[in-house]
Amino acid sequence: MARSQGQLQKLGTYLRPHWRDATLGVSALLVVNAIGIYIPLQIRNAVDTLSVTFSVQQIFSYALLILALASVMLVVRMTSRILLFGVGRQVEFDLKQKIFNHLLTLEPAYFAANTVGDLINRATSDVDNIRRLLGFAVLSLANTLFAYALTLPAMIAIDARLSLLALSVYPFMLILVSLFSNKLRSQQLTVQEELSTLSELVQEDMSGIALIKIYAQEQNERNAFRGLNRSLLNANLKLALTRNILFPILQGVAYGSALILLWFGGGSIARGEITVGDFIALLIFVERLAFPTALLGFTITAYQRGEVSIDRIESILTVEPKIQDTPDSIPLPLAQVRGKLSAQNLTFRYPGATEPALNQIDFVIDPGETVAIVGAIGSGKSTLANALPRLLDISPNQLFVDGYDITDLRLTDLRGAIAYVPQESFLFSTTIRNNIRYGNPMADQSDVELAAKIAQIHGEVLNFPQHYDTIVGERGITLSGGQRQRTALARALLVDSPILILDDALSSVDNQTATRILKNLSEGTVRKTVVFISHQLSAAALADRIFVMDQGRIVQMGTHGDLIEQPGLYRSLWEQNQLEEALK
Numbered sequence: 001m002a003r004s005q006g007q008l009q010k011l012g013t014y015l016r017p018h019w020r021d022a023t024l025g026v027s028a029l030l031v032v033n034a035i036g037i038y039i040p041l042q043i044r045n046a047v048d049t050l051s052v053t054f055s056v057q058q059i060f061s062y063a064l065l066i067l068a069l070a071s072v073m074l075v076v077r078m079t080s081r082i083l084l085f086g087v088g089r090q091v092e093f094d095l096k097q098k099i100f101n102h103l104l105t106l107e108p109a110y111f112a113a114n115t116v117g118d119l120i121n122r123a124t125s126d127v128d129n130i131r132r133l134l135g136f137a138v139l140s141l142a143n144t145l146f147a148y149a150l151t152l153p154a155m156i157a158i159d160a161r162l163s164l165l166a167l168s169v170y171p172f173m174l175i176l177v178s179l180f181s182n183k184l185r186s187q188q189l190t191v192q193e194e195l196s197t198l199s200e201l202v203q204e205d206m207s208g209i210a211l212i213k214i215y216a217q218e219q220n221e222r223n224a225f226r227g228l229n230r231s232l233l234n235a236n237l238k239l240a241l242t243r244n245i246l247f248p249i250l251q252g253v254a255y256g257s258a259l260i261l262l263w264f265g266g267g268s269i270a271r272g273e274i275t276v277g278d279f280i281a282l283l284i285f286v287e288r289l290a291f292p293t294a295l296l297g298f299t300i301t302a303y304q305r306g307e308v309s310i311d312r313i314e315s316i317l318t319v320e321p322k323i324q325d326t327p328d329s330i331p332l333p334l335a336q337v338r339g340k341l342s343a344q345n346l347t348f349r350y351p352g353a354t355e356p357a358l359n360q361i362d363f364v365i366d367p368g369e370t371v372a373i374v375g376a377i378g379s380g381k382s383t384l385a386n387a388l389p390r391l392l393d394i395s396p397n398q399l400f401v402d403g404y405d406i407t408d409l410r411l412t413d414l415r416g417a418i419a420y421v422p423q424e425s426f427l428f429s430t431t432i433r434n435n436i437r438y439g440n441p442m443a444d445q446s447d448v449e450l451a452a453k454i455a456q457i458h459g460e461v462l463n464f465p466q467h468y469d470t471i472v473g474e475r476g477i478t479l480s481g482g483q484r485q486r487t488a489l490a491r492a493l494l495v496d497s498p499i500l501i502l503d504d505a506l507s508s509v510d511n512q513t514a515t516r517i518l519k520n521l522s523e524g525t526v527r528k529t530v531v532f533i534s535h536q537l538s539a540a541a542l543a544d545r546i547f548v549m550d551q552g553r554i555v556q557m558g559t560h561g562d563l564i565e566q567p568g569l570y571r572s573l574w575e576q577n578q579l580e581e582a583l584k
């Protein structure tokens with residue numbers, strides 16, 4: 001009960017911004033129902049008057065009145081539908097906006113724990129359920145309520161006994177609908193599931209088309225598709241069968257009540273208890289109530305489905321971002337950032353992990369210094385790169401920018417001070433120009449080109465069909481791994497932040513080009529602080545200093561010259577690297 005109250009309150013909050021439209025829509029329904037009562041009463045009067053004294057003029061004036069009323073009812077009904085379905089659509093818009101905005105506040109770890117498919121499902125199907133609930137369900141609930149509240153007294157005023165007899169079959173309609181609606185719902189769900197399995201197969205096969213051809217698996221894939229497509233067909237046929245059974249039965253029940261009325265009403269007319277006009281009015285009233293009654297059953301199902309969806313949506317909206325500003329966050333304007341980075345006893349453990357990914361790390365990196373971080377796979381290099389712009393939930397007093405604890409700094413300022421190129425270079429489906437100026441959309445062409453030149457991609461962009469206007473990504477041309485990485489680097493260079501972190505961001509670029517890029521970076525007029533994470537030791541060797549990581553710790557620090565003099569991990573990595581180079 002308390003849960004249901006909570007859901008109703010939530011519905012109230014969703015509706016509140018649109019209360020005017022909702023109230024107008026519901027009021028319009030009241031008018032529709034009032035006219036709906038008035039018309040049968042006029043028909044009764046017409047029949048009764050005309051059976052006593054027949055006149056063409058009177059028929060004409062009754063017909064005109066009924067036509068006018070029916071026209072008004074039509075327009076008001078349309079208005080109520082436009083308003084109420086509009087409210088559903090508005091709430092759908094608001095919720096989608098709210099979910100998307102909220103998702104943008106959450107840290108990457110949240111997305112690692114929740115699949116994108118599930119989040120998209122909540123933002124589409126669940127929001128859709130709420131839209132239906134607020135459009136269709138509010139409309140039908142109000143309609144049923146008004147229909148009964150106005151029609152019942154009018155019917156009882158004509159003949160209470162006949163009215164109750166005629167309506168006695170309607171509870172069966174409700175029971176039938178609620179019995180069938182559970183079945184309809186589970187069958188609808190099966191159809192949706194079968195459809196998404198089929199779509200997943202198509203999506204996967206189209207992405208892996210080269211693999212299918214290389215392994216000559218076309219026939220197997222065809223068979224798999226046929227199997228899934230058949231399951232979808234079966235699910236659709238079952239759903240159609242249930243619908244095709246239910247709707248004629250409902251119609252039958254409605255006719256049943258008309259039959260009862262005929263049976264008992266005939267006698268009442270003969271005994272002079274009601275007039276023929278009364279009888280016709282009753283017949284119309286009973287018919288009027290059939291549709292809202294059946295709809296009530298579906299409304300209850302829509303409400304139950306909506307309740308589940310409210311829970312699923314609220315479970316996203318109530319997640320508190322772990323990494324966010326506090327009222328005491330300190331601003332750090334870009335112009336004041338010097339670019340000093342330091343760590344004190346930095347330790348970080350991923351949720352559920354037994355070993356820390358970063359273990360008691362200490363360092364100081366001076367403004368303008370280029371530091372390479374090298375080490376074995378899984379030694380914690382990317383974790384350190386993610387920790388600096390606070391993409392991970394780092395505890396206070398461990399990491400500092402210009403002496404400020406990063407957890408005290410305003411997030412936009414901290415991230416504005418750091419340009420970060422992650423391991424996976426992600427490009428949006430837009431032009432190369434827009435990809436490069438993603439962090440600075442107002443940058444002009446000369447800035448875009450300068451960044452592209454430093455990142456050693458400019459020459460290749462000029463060879464593309466539309467140069468900087470070439471569309472890349474899913475809807476455009478496919479760039480090679482190295483081209484993607486250098487485009488992502490140009491994007492980071494364009495924002496011109498004093499600190500640049502490259503997380504293995506040049507792994508697909510050949511050693512010579514990587515070395516040239518690193519030289520470009522260290523030769524700028526205003527030197528950036530560069531953290532260069534790499535497995536390419538020949539490029540890393542150019543750095544001012546090298547940090548060597550092993551199992552979450554920095555085990556060695558120094559210049560390339562110093563480090564190859566000492567026995568240790570760096571020297572063995574370097575010797576291995578030299579051997580590999582010689583064997584190439």
Ligand SMILES: Nc1ncnc2c1ncn2[C@@H]1O[C@H](COP(=O)(O)OP(=O)(O)OP(=O)(O)O)[C@@H](O)[C@H]1O
Pocket residue numbers: 112350351353357375376377378379380381382383384504
């Ligand atoms: N999201 C995560 N959840 C749990 N453990 C993680 C997560 N990301 C990384 N790890 C673990 O943390 C450790 C450090 O990983 P990290 O990616 O920082 O290493 P790396 O040195 O960058 O490796 P590589 O050179 O392969 O990029 C590894 O043991 C890894 O399995």
